[in-house]
Amino acid sequence: xxxxxxxxxxxxxxxxxxxxxxxxxxxxxxxxxxxxxxxxxxxxxxxxxxxxxxxxxxxxxxxxxxxxxxxxxxxxxxxxxxxxxxxxxxxxxxxxxxxxxxxxxxxxxxxxxxxxxxxxxxxxxxxxxxxxxxxxxxxxxxxxxxxxxxxxxxxxxxxxxxxxxxxxxxxxxxxxxxxxxxxxxxxxxxxxxxxxxxxxxxxxxxxxxxxxxxxxxxxxxxxxxxxxxxxxxxxxxxxxxxxxxxxxxxxxxxxxxxx
Amino acid sequence: xxxxxxxxxxxxxxxxxxxxxxxxxxxxxxxxxxxxxxxxxxxxxxxxxxxxxxxxxxxxxxxxxxxxxxxxxxxxxxxxxxxxxxxxxxxxxxxxxxxxxxxxxxxxxxxxxxxxxxxxxxxxxxxxxxxxxxxxxxxxxxxxxxxxxxxxxxxxxxxxxxxxxxxxxxxxxxxxxxxxxxxxxxxxxxxxxxxxxxxxxxxxxxxxxxxxxxxxxxxxxxxxxxxxxxxxxxxxxxxxxxxxxxxxxxxxxxxxxxxxxxxxxxxxxxxxxxxxxxxxxxxxxxxxxxxxxxxxxxxxxxxxxxxxxxxxxxxxxxxxxxxxxxxxxxxxxxxxxxxx
Numbered sequence: 001x002x003x004x005x006x007x008x009x010x011x012x013x014x015x016x017x018x019x020x021x022x023x024x025x026x027x028x029x030x031x032x033x034x035x036x037x038x039x040x041x042x043x044x045x046x047x048x049x050x051x052x053x054x055x056x057x058x059x060x061x062x063x064x065x066x067x068x069x070x071x072x073x074x075x076x077x078x079x080x081x082x083x084x085x086x087x088x089x090x091x092x093x094x095x096x097x098x099x100x101x102x103x104x105x106x107x108x109x110x111x112x113x114x115x116x117x118x119x120x121x122x123x124x125x126x127x128x129x130x131x132x133x134x135x136x137x138x139x140x141x142x143x144x145x146x147x148x149x150x151x152x153x154x155x156x157x158x159x160x161x162x163x164x165x166x167x168x169x170x171x172x173x174x175x176x177x178x179x180x181x182x183x184x185x186x187x188x189x190x191x192x193x194x195x196x197x198x199x200x201x202x203x204x205x206x207x208x209x210x211x212x213x214x215x216x217x218x219x220x221x222x223x224x225x226x227x228x229x230x231x232x233x234x235x236x237x238x239x240x241x242x243x244x245x246x247x248x249x250x251x252x253x254x255x256x257x258x259x
Numbered sequence: 260x261x262x263x264x265x266x267x268x269x270x271x272x273x274x275x276x277x278x279x280x281x282x283x284x285x286x287x288x289x290x291x292x293x294x295x296x297x298x299x300x301x302x303x304x305x306x307x308x309x310x311x312x313x314x315x316x317x318x319x320x321x322x323x324x325x326x327x328x329x330x331x332x333x334x335x336x337x338x339x340x341x342x343x344x345x346x347x348x349x350x351x352x353x354x355x356x357x358x359x360x361x362x363x364x365x366x367x368x369x370x371x372x373x374x375x376x377x378x379x380x381x382x383x384x385x386x387x388x389x390x391x392x393x394x395x396x397x398x399x400x401x402x403x404x405x406x407x408x409x410x411x412x413x414x415x416x417x418x419x420x421x422x423x424x425x426x427x428x429x430x431x432x433x434x435x436x437x438x439x440x441x442x443x444x445x446x447x448x449x450x451x452x453x454x455x456x457x458x459x460x461x462x463x464x465x466x467x468x469x470x471x472x473x474x475x476x477x478x479x480x481x482x483x484x485x486x487x488x489x490x491x492x493x494x495x496x497x498x499x500x501x502x503x504x505x506x507x508x509x510x511x512x513x514x515x516x517x518x519x520x521x522x523x524x525x526x527x528x529x530x531x532x533x534x535x536x537x538x539x540x541x542x543x544x545x546x547x548x549x550x551x552x553x554x555x556x557x558x559x560x561x562x563x564x565x566x567x568x569x570x571x572x573x574x575x576x577x578x579x580x581x582x583x584x585x586x587x588x589x590x591x592x593x594x595x596x597x598x599x
Contacts (some may be wrong), residue, residue: 053480079482091477093470103463104470105481126463169482 004067006031006204007083007173012051012061013230021047023227024061029173033218034195036219036236038212038246045208046088049175053085054078065173070117080110082172086162086179088208094151098139101150101161102130105168114170130168137164138194156187158231163194180211188214224248270597278589300588302540303450310442319551321439324510326550327445328354331503333527333534333542334452335496341537342460343492344472346403348524349391351410353500354507355519357383361505362429363515372433376505383501388494395489410524414516428515435509445506449543452499457539468492526550529567533574535581542580 009027013020020043029035037045050056052063054075063071065083079085086152093101105111106126131139131146137160139146145157159179166174176195180188188211195218199205209215215222216236222233224239226248232239239245276294285291313319332350339345361379364370370378395404417423424430435441459465467488468479475485500523508514530545552570556563578585 017405054478055479074484076482076484079480084482085480087476087480091474091480093466093471093473096466096469100466103466104478104483107463107467108482110482164262165477165481 003030005029006033006066007052007206008062008064009048009052010062010064012048012052012063013059014047014056015059020228022051022058025225025228027223027228027230029204029206031172031204032199033221034199034207034219036215036222037208037225038210038215038222038239039225043225043226043248045225046177047228048225049085049177049206049208053083056181059097075084075095076150077128080108082110082169083175084166084169084171084259085175086159086166086177088177088181090155090158090162091155092150092158092161094149096150097147098153098157098161099127099130099134100145102133102164102168103127105165106130108169109213110169124232130167133164133168134161137167138190139164155182156184156191158199159183159187159191163198167198171203173206174198175208178206178210180206180209192217266599267596268599269594271588271592271594273592302543302544303379306446306450307443308309310439310446321441321510322551322554323442324445324506325554326546327442327449328503329523329526329530329550330449330543330546330566331452331499332523333530333546334449334456334539335499336527337531337536337539337542338460339492339496340531342465342468342472343489344398344475345406345489345492346399347391347493347496348407348528349387349409349497350500350525350527351519351521351523352390352406352413353383353387353515353547354504354523355410355413355496356387356497357501357504358508358514358518359423359429360386361508362432362499363423365432365509366429372435372509378511379505379508380498380502383504384494384497387497387501388490391493391497392490395486395493398405407524410519410521414519417516424515426516427560428513428517429514432509432512432514433511441506441510446504448506453539453543456495460539473595526553529571531581533581535583538581538583538587541581541583548582569592 006030007027007029009025011024011026012022018054025044027035030131037048039045043189045183047056049052050060051058054070054073057072061071062069065078065081068081070078070081070083086178093104103126106129131141134146135141139157139160145153150158150161159182163174163176163179180191183191193213195205195207207215207219219236222236222239223230224242224245226244231244231248234241276291279285280291280295285295309323310320313323332353335353336347336350339347357379360383361375364375364378388410391406394402397405403532418426435444460468465482467478471485471488478485478488504518507518526546526549527542530549531542532545533548534541534543534545549567549570552566553563554568559566574581
């Protein structure tokens, strides 16, 4: 953790009408980090993700990525730089087979530049690359799953498809908006090593999560939001020791000793 | 409706020959080649032979050209609505812009039809795309309303400023050398347009278009600018519309404000509904059915709108999937009752 951060968020604020969804949030993400963002419902986690990736325009503050000021850039330009995101509510193309879903990101300029996931020169057929990516992420190539229509896939696979859409762009940063929510215990158990694998492949991850147990296994730094303000930052143990964090999650009357 | 017992349901199963003709091995037998080619040949040969069959009826040959004009518009409408997600009522705009550009080039600069038609097609499509560009962020019914505004607005501007011949229009244009050239040009354009677009929507770029329709947020997150693709989709539809408009001007040897008419915006929609949305060929079939009906009902004047409304209502209530979807299903699948 030294030098210029890969992604820097400085004093970002966003108001929806009278509601201050984000107030002066700072965040530094360094290459190779897994940063967790947690907080109660409505605390501004997804708004922060939207603000970073350009899906909403921020009122104040600055977002910079690889030294470029990307504040309020269009989402596709930000994705083109390698800062990608998944959606909390999955957004596959329901009418297409799973592997055809990846044709869209593989058609983008960035994917053409970088040559898809495995990289190196000219791509083969996009279909082949798409099935390769799906296999990396847990769709078995020889099973029927990659070829099924997305609308018939279970949540676990749709969450993976969201990740696969990011990976098709050969991203530098992936922001995962609640990849664990809605998964069964066994699906979650296989998702954790997947995230670890992505980290080992050099992808920096930001994870917005409610599943604290899985998140704390993965994240080397955790940021806590409440009512749009950053109330704590540090390792999992440090963060959970904060009085404000306990109050945010459990209310202020009683202080629990263990989470 | 036959009596449906509680413990049975209808099951649809692909016909064996449909499955066998899915891959490249379809070329291994004549039966399978025929199965694949037959429907395509019915359409292609049917359209190509139509002018010959109608030789004795010059009036209906002219109607055939009309069918093709509407078919080009309907293909464009079907593509925009079902593959790009933009419900465009701008058919009249495309026709009018194409017709006026062709007419101006022909009457002012004396250019022959084989120059004016391509130039009007491309320049007109460019112009229509630029006009509609500010409306592209709109979705659904809002885009439909705004796109309908332009064909309503254009004649009023031409009237008020008394440009391009004002209410008289531009008369005395060159016609096509003969009726045969006119008809085969139009039919050729329709066939090329429908098969080229059908190919394109299954290619990778077509999937991006469908992505824009299904889920524009995910396309943005994939690093693709959706406005570019929406504009490209409008351009493709406008190319078809302006081509039809330019040809129409030379068929009538006249361009006037009635070419911004509401018919050009509405009939393509009706044809797409009747033929089956999202099939592209359905749009052509819809025009083949609706435009002759419209001609037969010409004596009834504006009352034919009522007949149109009845046909449309009937299709929406009883066969909302459209002819093409229904026939394709019957051709590819059989139905049987199974015990539950």
